[in-house]
Amino acid sequence: MKMTKIYEGAHQWVMFGRDENKPDNIIDSNQYIVRTANKCLLLEPGGTELFAPMMAAVLHHAPVEQITDLFASHQDPDVISSLGLWDQALSNAKLHAPALWEGYIRHFGCESVEYVPIPDNGETIKIESVELQIIPAHYLHSPCGFHVYDPVAKILMCGSVGSAFEAPNSPVFVERFDVHVEKMRYYHQRMMPSNQAKRAWIDKVRNLDIDILAPQHGRMFKGDDVKRFLDWFDSLQVGTGI
Amino acid sequence: MIMNSQTKSQFIAVASITSELSAVMVVAKEISLAAANAKAIAFRAGDKAKGFQPITDFINELAKETIELVTNINVYALLLYRLTVNEYRRTAAYNRFEQAGKLATGARYADSMQEPIAHARTIMQDCQRQFKRDVTQLLGQLEAVMHHARAARVIAANSRIEASQAGEYLQSLQAVAESVDKAAHTIHDNVQRCRIALSIYRNS
Ligand SMILES: [Fe+2]
Numbered sequence: 433m434k435m436t437k438i439y440e441g442a443h444q445w446v447m448f449g450r451d452e453n454k455p456d457n458i459i460d461s462n463q464y465i466v467r468t469a470n471k472c473l474l475l476e477p478g479g480t481e482l483f484a485p486m487m488a489a490v491l492h493h494a495p496v497e498q499i500t501d502l503f504a505s506h507q508d509p510d511v512i513s514s515l516g517l518w519d520q521a522l523s524n525a526k527l528h529a530p531a532l533w534e535g536y537i538r539h540f541g542c543e544s545v546e547y548v549p550i551p552d553n554g555e556t557i558k559i560e561s562v563e564l565q566i567i568p569a570h571y572l573h574s575p576c577g578f579h580v581y582d583p584v585a586k587i588l589m590c591g592s593v594g595s596a597f598e599a600p601n602s603p604v605f606v607e608r609f610d611v612h613v614e615k616m617r618y619y620h621q622r623m624m625p626s627n628q629a630k631r632a633w634i635d636k637v638r639n640l641d642i643d644i645l646a647p648q649h650g651r652m653f654k655g656d657d658v659k660r661f662l663d664w665f666d667s668l669q670v671g672t673g674i
Numbered sequence: 675m676i677m678n679s680q681t682k683s684q685f686i687a688v689a690s691i692t693s694e695l696s697a698v699m700v701v702a703k704e705i706s707l708a709a710a711n712a713k714a715i716a717f718r719a720g721d722k723a724k725g726f727q728p729i730t731d732f733i734n735e736l737a738k739e740t741i742e743l744v745t746n747i748n749v750y751a752l753l754l755y756r757l758t759v760n761e762y763r764r765t766a767a768y769n770r771f772e773q774a775g776k777l778a779t780g781a782r783y784a785d786s787m788q789e790p791i792a793h794a795r796t797i798m799q800d801c802q803r804q805f806k807r808d809v810t811q812l813l814g815q816l817e818a819v820m821h822h823a824r825a826a827r828v829i830a831a832n833s834r835i836e837a838s839q840a841g842e843y844l845q846s847l848q849a850v851a852e853s854v855d856k857a858a859h860t861i862h863d864n865v866q867r868c869r870i871a872l873s874i875y876r877n878s
């Protein structure tokens with residue numbers, strides 16, 4: 433599992449991905465942690481297959497008992513099907529996930545972990561002194577989904593938005609936006625159902641101060657590529673699967 | 675996670691109890707019907723089938739008890755199935771935890787994984803022990819059903835003797851004895867199959 437520190441301040445952000453031991457027939461996904469002095473939040477913990485490498489990778493940054501919070505942007509298995517395992521490994525943890533999906537996500541196994549439902553209009557979660565804004569991203573692609581914005585680190589973990597499917601071992605940041613576009617186009621056109629939802633999201637996100645856009649699959653966007661992505665997404669017609 | 679063959683066969687063994695027992699249930703009901711039939715014939719036969727009457731009551735009783743036993747076993751089999759699912763889940767988790775522990779070698783906080791690993795191992799072993807305990811108990815209950823089946827066969831043999839003295843009712847009473855014997859035989863075989871499937875998991 434490749435680890436990349438993407439923010440280092442009073443707290444840290446680390447991106448995990450490109451797991452070299454992953455079976456070929458499951459999609460590669462990015463996981464993130466927000467590490468504070470005594471706590472650790474795991475964003476998009478991933479699928480069952482990823483549990484052991486992910487746990488091992490987190491142990492470079494935090495002891496098990498300090499993994500106190502999990503976040504799932506939506507209900508898909510590549511995001512959170514490992515829940516049943518985290519549930520047995522963590523003795524004192526919360527899962528922040530969409531209220532709408534609670535009955536569904538619990539199918540993955542959620543007995544000791546406390547399910548903290550996120551209301552449709554989002555909320556703020558606090559990990560020690562770090563305040564994270566949970567921003568609604570409904571119909572992008574899931575009917576109920578949320579992104580995580582850290583105004584201090586200026587990172588937006590944008591779930592499925594900005595996702596691309598890459599060759600194994602590709603770099604973690606976009607290097608040439610024009611080349612990268614082709615790896616995103618079909619996914620966004622096919623998976624995102626609503627131009628209206630896309631528009632509302634872009635309007636909201638343009639008002640945020642963002643250094644890094646961190647999606648659940650593929651490469652992250654930084655610097656000018658953040659604006660490039662928003663402009664590109666803005667002009668893309670989505671919902672083309674009909 | 676890929677199921678190993680031990681888990682797979684455990685699932686199959688537990689699931690097969692329910693299917694074998696539903697067949698036992700059908701046959702037990704047949705015996706009960708045969709007993710009612712025999713009672714009617716014996717009643718008509720009057721003195722000629724005097725020795726047959728208490729036998730029919732006995733057959734009926736036996737069938738009822740078998741049905742009751744099987745009903746209880748079915749409830750128990752469902753519990754055992756749940757236990758199997760739980761054990762599978764716990765074992766899968768333990769294996770993943772161990773894998774994580776190995777992959778974390780050299781990581782700063784690798785040691786913190788030891789406690790969850792130990793805890794998962796304890797729970798997994800508890801599940802395995804409980805499964806073995808429950809299987810042993812279930813085998814005992816199945817033994818009771820077999821005991822009933824054997825008793826039914828003895829009664830069927832006695833019935834044949836009694837039937838031979840029933841004059842013109844000989845054939846119909848013999849048919850009753852025959853059907854009880856056949857049914858008891860089927861019950862015996864089905865239950866035996868359950869026991870064989872389960873016996874490898876019992877407490878040694
Ligand atoms: Fe998804």
